[in-house]
Amino acid sequence: MNALRPVRRTLLRDRAYEAIRDAIVAGEIEPGAVVRDAELAERLGLSRAPVREAFSRLVDEGLMESKPQSYTRVTPVVAGDVRDAAAVVGAMHELVTRIGVPRLFAADVEAMRAANERFATAVGAGDVDAALRADDELHDVLVRAAGNRAAAATIIRYTPLIRRLERRRFGEGTACRSTGLHERLIGACANGDTDGAVGVTAEIWRGLADMDATADEEAH
Template structure:
């Protein structure tokens, strides 16, 4: 039987959405490695659900590019595809630049403070080598302009493609320029606080370009 012990049981009946979130997180953080077979019966048993919501979750994950499936043949965790990840980096970079520009007129002191706090948590997690906490803090920092810009298309598209990049970061965290990212975040926050949209967009682009450069090196 497939070992899916890394998946926590669902404690409340959120069904398809909860199954989707749990399986997606296990794929992103590497608990379910690329190529792992995904049998709906095994997953349903581990999650404490029926097979129907698990099947629906797997279909959605296939649309996200995190699961590879061939009818009557296999369903498994998708392998890393360098071109797909590279395309995702470029799209995510452009959308974060747009979010920063659109959010700037609406950003207040509380938003800047929220970003600073997130970067402090990011720096502390990097120092400890806590991959999950670092990525969570990084998400929180970059989510502030995305949330403030109030562009649903940006938010939805980032939600679709960012997980592909987070998989890479979990898998290659030791190779990431994480300490440099702390400095980049500080530069971004300073630019936003100063109302300098051009610099904020440039720094944002650099943050994601660093990740793209890492992919090229790998």
């Protein structure tokens, strides 16, 4: 009976949150779009309660804004918000890199290399979804190795704000540059060079924090 273990039950509010968050990040629900709980609940096949809970969480995380008795809508992509999020997420990645590098095994480094190969292939094919997924997988190796739950939670919370702009700017040269930075990061990790890995991580996130989102700002 050892094979029988408790099955993880995903809360409906979490399913609603993840689906709506991903649609916002992907641009399927555009900045400035007014969202209605009844409409999204029907589309998701859920009741309105978990969708409302998802809305509340997304407002708290900055992907939505709400005016009581008036509207709930997707926030615009604002340069300052992206830079602030990138600075915070970058600091957390530097932290997990410093903690995680000494804890890496050879298999972890190989997992990072494989993720970077998938990233490069996706960039070459213009597949933004696969590229961002591979990018997450690469950096998640260090997040898991560090084992710092507070840092991991902060990364999860604020990365979607950055991803919205990354998707829009995909293919403008930043993604291709990231492949090389990933290679340098992996090399430092393979050599156990913690300071070098932290330095490359800082360089990666400085580039994201400096992204100019002016053309993407929208007023509603």
